[in-house]
Amino acid sequence: MLNNKARIAVLVSGGGTNLQALIDAEKSGIIKSGKIVLVISSKADAYALTRAKNAGIDVAVVARKECKDTKEFESKITDKLGEYGIDLIILAGFMSVLSAEFVKRYPERIINVHPSLIPSFCGDGFYGLRVHEAALEYGVKVSGATVHFVNEVTDGGKIIAQKAVEVKDGDTPEKLQKRIMEEAEWVLLPRAAELISKSIKEQK
Numbered sequence: 001m002l003n004n005k006a007r008i009a010v011l012v013s014g015g016g017t018n019l020q021a022l023i024d025a026e027k028s029g030i031i032k033s034g035k036i037v038l039v040i041s042s043k044a045d046a047y048a049l050t051r052a053k054n055a056g057i058d059v060a061v062v063a064r065k066e067c068k069d070t071k072e073f074e075s076k077i078t079d080k081l082g083e084y085g086i087d088l089i090i091l092a093g094f095m096s097v098l099s100a101e102f103v104k105r106y107p108e109r110i111i112n113v114h115p116s117l118i119p120s121f122c123g124d125g126f127y128g129l130r131v132h133e134a135a136l137e138y139g140v141k142v143s144g145a146t147v148h149f150v151n152e153v154t155d156g157g158k159i160i161a162q163k164a165v166e167v168k169d170g171d172t173p174e175k176l177q178k179r180i181m182e183e184a185e186w187v188l189l190p191r192a193a194e195l196i197s198k199s200i201k202e203q204k
Protein backbone atom coordinates (compact mmCIF):
# COMPACT_ATOMS: atom_id res chain seq x y z
CA MET A 1 0.00 0.00 0.00
CA LEU A 2 1.48 3.27 -1.10
CA ASN A 3 -0.80 5.59 0.79
CA ASN A 4 0.00 4.45 4.31
CA LYS A 5 3.68 5.27 3.97
CA ALA A 6 4.97 7.81 6.49
CA ARG A 7 4.90 11.25 4.90
CA ILE A 8 8.31 12.83 5.39
CA ALA A 9 9.39 16.48 5.38
CA VAL A 10 13.13 17.19 5.28
CA LEU A 11 14.26 20.51 6.75
CA VAL A 12 17.50 21.92 5.33
CA SER A 13 19.62 25.07 5.29
CA GLY A 14 22.61 24.31 3.08
CA GLY A 15 24.23 21.96 0.61
CA GLY A 16 21.87 19.10 1.26
CA THR A 17 24.16 16.10 0.93
CA ASN A 18 22.17 14.35 3.67
CA LEU A 19 18.98 15.17 1.80
CA GLN A 20 20.57 13.60 -1.29
CA ALA A 21 21.39 10.47 0.71
CA LEU A 22 17.72 10.26 1.74
CA ILE A 23 16.50 10.78 -1.84
CA ASP A 24 18.90 8.09 -3.12
CA ALA A 25 17.85 5.73 -0.33
CA GLU A 26 14.22 6.11 -1.24
CA LYS A 27 15.04 5.37 -4.89
CA SER A 28 17.11 2.31 -4.02
CA GLY A 29 14.51 0.94 -1.60
CA ILE A 30 16.46 1.41 1.64
CA ILE A 31 13.62 3.72 2.62
CA LYS A 32 10.49 1.81 1.74
CA SER A 33 8.10 2.72 4.55
CA GLY A 34 8.29 6.47 4.04
CA LYS A 35 8.03 8.99 1.23
CA ILE A 36 9.73 12.40 1.10
CA VAL A 37 6.90 14.72 0.09
CA LEU A 38 8.30 18.11 1.09
CA VAL A 39 11.61 19.89 1.58
CA ILE A 40 11.62 23.10 3.62
CA SER A 41 14.65 25.37 3.55
CA SER A 42 15.41 28.16 6.02
CA LYS A 43 17.59 29.77 3.32
CA ALA A 44 16.43 30.84 -0.13
CA ASP A 45 19.77 30.03 -1.81
CA ALA A 46 20.35 26.57 -0.29
CA TYR A 47 21.62 24.11 -2.90
CA ALA A 48 19.47 21.49 -1.18
CA LEU A 49 16.48 23.12 -2.93
CA THR A 50 17.97 22.25 -6.33
CA ARG A 51 18.49 18.66 -5.22
CA ALA A 52 14.83 18.45 -4.13
CA LYS A 53 13.55 19.97 -7.37
CA ASN A 54 15.72 17.60 -9.43
CA ALA A 55 14.07 14.72 -7.59
CA GLY A 56 10.59 16.14 -8.23
CA ILE A 57 9.93 16.91 -4.56
CA ASP A 58 7.87 19.96 -3.57
CA VAL A 59 9.87 22.70 -1.88
CA ALA A 60 9.06 25.59 0.43
CA VAL A 61 11.37 28.38 1.54
CA VAL A 62 10.75 29.77 5.00
CA ALA A 63 13.59 32.27 5.25
CA ARG A 64 14.62 32.71 8.86
CA LYS A 65 15.97 36.20 8.29
CA GLU A 66 12.70 37.41 6.80
CA CYS A 67 10.72 36.41 9.89
CA LYS A 68 10.47 38.90 12.72
CA ASP A 69 10.84 36.24 15.40
CA THR A 70 10.95 32.51 16.12
CA LYS A 71 7.19 32.41 16.51
CA GLU A 72 6.56 33.66 12.97
CA PHE A 73 9.27 31.36 11.55
CA GLU A 74 7.87 28.29 13.26
CA SER A 75 4.25 29.08 12.53
CA LYS A 76 5.07 29.24 8.80
CA ILE A 77 6.82 25.87 9.06
CA THR A 78 3.90 24.39 11.03
CA ASP A 79 1.45 25.57 8.36
CA LYS A 80 3.45 23.83 5.62
CA LEU A 81 3.76 20.62 7.65
CA GLY A 82 0.00 20.64 8.20
CA GLU A 83 -0.73 21.34 4.54
CA TYR A 84 1.28 18.25 3.52
CA GLY A 85 0.03 15.98 6.32
CA ILE A 86 3.57 15.32 7.53
CA ASP A 87 4.18 12.35 9.86
CA LEU A 88 7.97 12.58 10.22
CA ILE A 89 10.26 15.61 10.21
CA ILE A 90 13.92 15.02 9.37
CA LEU A 91 16.43 17.75 10.18
CA ALA A 92 19.25 17.32 7.66
CA GLY A 93 21.68 20.19 8.07
CA PHE A 94 18.93 22.46 9.38
CA MET A 95 20.77 25.27 11.11
CA SER A 96 18.00 26.81 13.24
CA VAL A 97 17.27 25.52 16.72
CA LEU A 98 13.57 24.75 17.08
CA SER A 99 11.80 26.02 20.20
CA ALA A 100 10.56 23.77 23.00
CA GLU A 101 7.02 24.78 22.08
CA PHE A 102 7.52 23.53 18.51
CA VAL A 103 9.22 20.22 19.32
CA LYS A 104 6.68 19.32 22.00
CA ARG A 105 4.04 19.24 19.28
CA TYR A 106 5.82 16.38 17.49
CA PRO A 107 7.00 13.92 20.17
CA GLU A 108 9.34 11.29 18.65
CA ARG A 109 8.40 12.60 15.22
CA ILE A 110 11.46 14.79 14.63
CA ILE A 111 14.90 13.30 14.02
CA ASN A 112 18.23 15.04 13.51
CA VAL A 113 21.66 14.07 12.26
CA HIS A 114 24.57 15.53 14.21
CA PRO A 115 28.20 15.19 13.08
CA SER A 116 29.77 13.93 16.31
CA LEU A 117 29.33 11.18 18.87
CA ILE A 118 26.82 12.81 21.25
CA PRO A 119 27.36 13.80 24.10
CA SER A 120 30.68 15.10 22.73
CA PHE A 121 30.78 18.33 20.73
CA CYS A 122 27.07 19.02 20.71
CA GLY A 123 24.56 21.51 22.04
CA ASP A 124 24.17 25.21 21.33
CA GLY A 125 26.87 26.62 19.04
CA PHE A 126 28.01 23.21 17.76
CA TYR A 127 26.95 22.88 14.16
CA GLY A 128 28.53 22.23 10.76
CA LEU A 129 32.30 22.68 10.56
CA ARG A 130 32.48 24.07 14.11
CA VAL A 131 31.84 20.58 15.44
CA HIS A 132 34.87 19.20 13.60
CA GLU A 133 37.05 22.17 14.55
CA ALA A 134 36.24 21.48 18.22
CA ALA A 135 36.93 17.75 17.85
CA LEU A 136 40.34 18.38 16.25
CA GLU A 137 41.20 21.06 18.80
CA TYR A 138 40.43 18.64 21.63
CA GLY A 139 42.53 15.97 19.95
CA VAL A 140 40.04 13.09 19.93
CA LYS A 141 41.13 10.05 17.92
CA VAL A 142 37.58 8.96 17.12
CA SER A 143 34.58 11.03 16.17
CA GLY A 144 31.47 10.10 14.19
CA ALA A 145 27.80 10.88 13.76
CA THR A 146 24.60 10.52 15.73
CA VAL A 147 20.97 10.35 14.68
CA HIS A 148 18.62 11.22 17.52
CA PHE A 149 15.10 12.29 18.31
CA VAL A 150 14.71 16.02 18.78
CA ASN A 151 13.37 17.26 22.10
CA GLU A 152 13.56 20.60 23.89
CA VAL A 153 17.25 20.15 24.77
CA THR A 154 19.59 20.96 21.84
CA ASP A 155 21.04 17.59 20.67
CA GLY A 156 19.60 16.07 23.86
CA GLY A 157 16.90 13.71 22.58
CA LYS A 158 17.02 9.91 22.68
CA ILE A 159 19.75 8.43 20.48
CA ILE A 160 18.59 6.25 17.58
CA ALA A 161 21.92 5.36 15.95
CA GLN A 162 25.61 6.20 16.15
CA LYS A 163 28.67 5.34 14.12
CA ALA A 164 32.31 5.98 15.00
CA VAL A 165 34.76 7.34 12.43
CA GLU A 166 38.55 7.47 12.80
CA VAL A 167 40.31 10.84 13.08
CA LYS A 168 43.52 10.74 11.04
CA ASP A 169 46.82 12.61 11.32
CA GLY A 170 46.73 15.73 9.20
CA ASP A 171 42.95 16.03 9.28
CA THR A 172 41.46 19.45 8.67
CA PRO A 173 37.88 20.21 9.73
CA GLU A 174 36.87 19.84 6.07
CA LYS A 175 38.59 16.45 5.66
CA LEU A 176 37.07 15.12 8.86
CA GLN A 177 33.64 16.45 7.93
CA LYS A 178 33.80 14.67 4.55
CA ARG A 179 34.89 11.34 6.09
CA ILE A 180 32.15 11.51 8.74
CA MET A 181 29.54 12.31 6.12
CA GLU A 182 30.62 9.49 3.80
CA GLU A 183 31.20 6.81 6.43
CA ALA A 184 28.52 7.70 8.95
CA GLU A 185 25.89 10.37 8.22
CA TRP A 186 24.83 9.24 4.74
CA VAL A 187 24.53 5.65 5.99
CA LEU A 188 22.88 6.23 9.37
CA LEU A 189 20.31 8.84 8.44
CA PRO A 190 18.51 6.83 5.72
CA ARG A 191 18.51 3.73 7.96
CA ALA A 192 17.04 5.70 10.85
CA ALA A 193 14.48 7.28 8.52
CA GLU A 194 13.34 3.80 7.46
CA LEU A 195 13.24 2.54 11.05
CA ILE A 196 11.01 5.39 12.26
CA SER A 197 8.90 5.44 9.08
CA LYS A 198 8.21 1.73 9.53
CA SER A 199 6.92 2.21 13.05
CA ILE A 200 4.78 5.18 11.95
CA LYS A 201 3.40 3.17 9.02
CA GLU A 202 2.44 0.33 11.32
CA GLN A 203 0.46 2.78 13.46
CA LYS A 204 -1.35 4.39 10.53
Ligand code: GAR
Pocket: 012, 013, 014, 015, 016, 017, 018, 019, 048, 092, 093, 094, 113, 114, 115, 126, 127, 128, 131, 181, 185
Ligand atom coordinates in the same frame (compact mmCIF):
# COMPACT_ATOMS: atom_id res chain seq x y z
C1 GAR B 1 26.04 17.82 8.21
O1 GAR B 1 27.34 17.45 8.56
C2 GAR B 1 25.13 17.73 9.41
O2 GAR B 1 25.41 16.65 10.25
C3 GAR B 1 25.42 19.03 10.09
O3 GAR B 1 25.55 19.97 9.06
C4 GAR B 1 25.98 19.32 7.86
C5 GAR B 1 24.99 19.60 6.76
O4 GAR B 1 25.42 19.12 5.52
N1 GAR B 1 24.39 19.36 11.03
C6 GAR B 1 24.60 19.96 12.19
O5 GAR B 1 25.69 20.35 12.54
C7 GAR B 1 23.37 20.16 13.06
N2 GAR B 1 23.75 20.45 14.42
P1 GAR B 1 24.41 18.87 4.32
O6 GAR B 1 23.60 20.15 4.11
O7 GAR B 1 25.33 18.60 3.15
O8 GAR B 1 23.55 17.69 4.66
